[in-house]
Amino acid sequence: DIQMTxxxxxxxxxxxxxxxxxxxxxxxxxxxxxxxxxKPGKAxxxxxxxxxxxxxxxxxxxxxxxSGTEFTLTISSLQPDDFATYYxxxxxxxxxxxxxxxxEIK
Amino acid sequence: QVQLHESGPGLVKPSxxxxxxxxxxxxxxxxxxxxxxxxxxxxxxxxxxxxxxxxGSTNYNPSLKSRVTISVDKxxxxxxxxxxxxxxxxTAVYYCARGAxxxxxxxxxxxxxxxxxx
Numbered sequence: 001d002i003q004m005t006x007x008x009x010x011x012x013x014x015x016x017x018x019x020x021x022x023x024x025x026x027x028x029x030x031x032x033x034x035x036x037x038x039k040p041g042k043a044x045x046x047x048x049x050x051x052x053x054x055x056x057x058x059x060x061x062x063x064x065x066x067s068g069t070e071f072t073l074t075i076s077s078l079q080p081d082d083f084a085t086y087y088x089x090x091x092x093x094x095x096x097x098x099x100x101x102x103x104e105i106k
Numbered sequence: 107q108v109q110l111h112e113s114g115p116g117l118v119k120p121s122x123x124x125x126x127x128x129x130x131x132x133x134x135x136x137x138x139x140x141x142x143x144x145x146x147x148x149x150x151x152x153x154x155x156x157x158x159x160x161x162g163s164t165n166y167n168p169s170l171k172s173r174v175t176i177s178v179d180k181x182x183x184x185x186x187x188x189x190x191x192x193x194x195x196x197t198a199v200y201y202c203a204r205g206a207x208x209x210x211x212x213x214x215x216x217x218x219x220x221x222x223x224x
Contacts, residue, residue: 001168004219034210036152043214044144044152056142084200091209094165095142095154 002026002090006098007076012106019075021101032092035064035073038100039084047086048073058066078103107134110202110215118196118222124189128202128215135183136160140205143176143187146199146217153198157205158185192222 003026013019023033031051037045046055048064051071061076075082083105088098114126135141142159143155156166158176166174175188189196199219203211 009132032209036211038152043203043217044211045214047210047211049206049212050208054146055212089152089210094167095157095209095211097144097152097154100151 002029002093002096004088004090004096004098005081006086006088006101008101009099010102010104012104013078014106015034015078015080017078017106019078019082019103021073021086021088021103023066023071023098024073025069025090025092029092031064031067032072032090033064034089034091035062036087036089037082037084038087044087075103108204108213110204110213112200112202112215112218114218114220116219116221117200118192118220119224120193120222121221124187124192124193124196124200124220124222125208126187126202126220127184128186129184130204131183133204135178135185136180138139138160138207140165141176141185142203142205142211144201144203144211146147146197146201146216147195147198153174154201155189163168195223197222 005024035048038044052064140157141156178185199217201217202215204213207210
């Protein structure tokens, strides 16, 4: 089974900050990685697929990078609407989610 | 625009069977996509349960494989989840989602809370 490890678990930041979340896979998954945003009481929303491809309609302040086992999600300038929990997910072999990173207001 | 909607009992007794259905609208379940179930215990992270395609082929989370069955009903444009021998640990919000051809999940239902309790 492929395990996904996200860090940090919680991140405190201010509006306008540059934010980076890391996701590590237990084995190489090439670029088969997606990032989702989830707000309380809502379904996850796809942000990034294939490690760095921006889903249609997602603001360009979101970007993804990485391949193999190391991946990052970057928010270039944090906006009020971005305070949420973020999950990475591999789809190289079945599907596995990371444990999530909560971005909270500093 | 594809829409998914989960339905089923919100309360299941321990040792019983959890049964949910996901109705798909705005798209055909007979497309080349895979159709997934994902669950989220209260206050915790997301867990992929399994998936089915229009031909009835399935893939399951190894940790749940012995208890899970996912099936498709093309005539009703829906797919279903059955989870047997449930315990309190199976209490969660259950989401259905569409897998894009590449494998990521691009459309999600709003989720339904299932509580396992006597």
